[in-house]
């Protein structure tokens with residue numbers, strides 16, 4: 237995330253409140269608004285390198301659901317390889333930042349990926365689960 241315009245640096249620290257509605261940021265619909273605060277679009281679980289990364293994908297090649305599934309299935313404590321197992325830690329699969337990685341069940345992290353794709357696509361086209369939300373950097 238970056239501000240839309242450059243900010244002059246000096247010996248005095250400059251604070252940028254990216255949650256303020258008055259802060260303009262680089263890109264198109266770069267932030268979502270929740271409770272009168274700007275927030276980042278969550279859902280990228282697989283990093284920044286490679287063609288399918290730097291994107292939020294719900295359905296299709298390079299989707300972000302697979303990484304959530306892998307993190308749950310490969311967790312050392314998940315000895316029965318259950319998709320309902322809950323990983324208790326922050327990791328890229330924890331896209332709703334509740335400290336747990338959930339692939340299935342209530343409050344699962346796939347719901348957040350789904351809502352990012354659906355809500356973002358609604359700003360541009362008609363609700364489309366195959367829409368790819370692309371990171372925007374200057």
Ligand SMILES: [Ca+2]
Pocket residue numbers: 279280281282283288289290291292293298299300
């Ligand atoms: Ca991704």
Ligand SMILES: [Ca+2]
Pocket residue numbers: 329330331332333334335336337338344345
């Ligand atoms: Ca979570």
